[in-house]
Amino acid sequence: MIKNVIFDFGQVLVHFEPSYMVGVYVENEEDKALLEKVVFDRIYWDKLDKGTISDEETMSLIKERLPQRLWDVADKIYYNWIYNIPEIDGMSDLLSYLKSKYGVRLFLLSNISKYFAEHSGEIEILRKLDGLVMSAPIGIVKPSYEIFDHLCKKHNINPYEAVFVDDRCDNIEGAEAYGIKGYVFDGDSEKLKKYLDKLLSE
Numbered sequence: 001m002i003k004n005v006i007f008d009f010g011q012v013l014v015h016f017e018p019s020y021m022v023g024v025y026v027e028n029e030e031d032k033a034l035l036e037k038v039v040f041d042r043i044y045w046d047k048l049d050k051g052t053i054s055d056e057e058t059m060s061l062i063k064e065r066l067p068q069r070l071w072d073v074a075d076k077i078y079y080n081w082i083y084n085i086p087e088i089d090g091m092s093d094l095l096s097y098l099k100s101k102y103g104v105r106l107f108l109l110s111n112i113s114k115y116f117a118e119h120s121g122e123i124e125i126l127r128k129l130d131g132l133v134m135s136a137p138i139g140i141v142k143p144s145y146e147i148f149d150h151l152c153k154k155h156n157i158n159p160y161e162a163v164f165v166d167d168r169c170d171n172i173e174g175a176e177a178y179g180i181k182g183y184v185f186d187g188d189s190e191k192l193k194k195y196l197d198k199l200l201s202e
Helices: 018-023 029-039 042-050 055-064 068-083 091-102 114-122 124-128 145-154 169-178 189-201
Strands: 004-007 105-110 131-134 162-166 181-184
Touching: 018 029, 018 068, 029 068, 042 055, 055 068, 068 114, 091 105, 091 124, 091 189, 105 145, 114 124, 114 131, 131 145, 145 169, 162 169, 162 189, 169 181, 181 189
Parallel strands: 004 105, 004 162, 105 131, 162 181
Antiparallel strands: none
């Protein structure tokens, strides 16, 4: 019997779209392309997710690759991206529905930076969850066995009573290797609702 539903963050609960985040502050197409490429380069964000690089170090490296005229806007983009992540249609309602109809516990498991973790209380959709596990503060990332083990031990979750929703197949494979049922999310919240209805009614 499923008693716990675990969600990834970016591309599951919210849209994480660098082009949108940059476009909030920049109109020039060439500048937008450069800022998107540099500010959101995985060379930094993978380290941010692991907690092995600071925001200050990241911004210093970013600025080395940008003309000085873009430094201020790069700061703006970097330190405000957490406010430029629109919710995916239907997901907030789905969280409320799962709570009210089934009484299941809801959790976040996300590869995400310390900066986000420090400001996570400002993200409205996360207030509907019972617990959050974010990679950078603990130095463990998905899809490792260890991060699922950490989540389950921290929140007293029986893996065989849990389902994990993520948009990446490798993360779902990691969950299933630990014993948690997985669902690869494709952006369709209604389809996910139907899946969870069936699963939670069994």
